[in-house]
């Protein structure tokens with residue numbers, strides 16, 4: 118296979134050590150592993166890790182590329198575990214009890230110059246309507262109480278928090 122800058126074209130993330138914080142059932146860990154990254158997925162819920170392990174077992178390619186650990190980000194930081202080229206926190210910050218400290222912890226497990234990727238639900242009237250009212254109370258797609266409006270954050274606020282956290286790293 119042809120190579121660009123030492124990366125396989127078919128594995129653009131090869132050589133990247135990546136932490137998927139709050140990996141749940143491995144929805145993102147798996148595709149990131151297929152793209153070549155060495156992924157560690159962590160989640161404090163044992164059931165989620167069990168589901169992720171089980172789903173991973175269907176694809177032998179993932180055996181060596183994706184590993185899961187049953188722990189929180191805070192546990193990792195406390196035990197001074199490894200550092201990563203990239204940290205992904207997808208749909209996790211809206212569940213954090215202390216967002217500032219969660220972001221600090223993300224930064225602590227990042228290598229110097231590493232990248233932090235965060236996805237979350239915006240704080241808008243629409244996200245209240247769809248994310249809480251419809252999804253939880255009307256259609257019961259997710260259990261009631263899954264989301265807390267007070268924990269939703271607008272991109273501009275998250276950006277401000279990230280900027281201020283950088284200087285404390």
Ligand SMILES: C[S@@+](CC[C@H](N)C(=O)[O-])C[C@H]1O[C@@H](n2cnc3c(N)ncnc32)[C@H](O)[C@@H]1O
Nearest residue numbers: 138139140141144160161162189190207208209
């Ligand atoms: C909405 S799920 C997102 C799952 C997955 N990232 C995805 O996008 O499909 C949020 C997950 O974050 C986990 N979580 C919450 N706080 C965490 C923390 N402090 N450290 C690690 N995981 C956490 C929860 O257990 C839950 O599985």
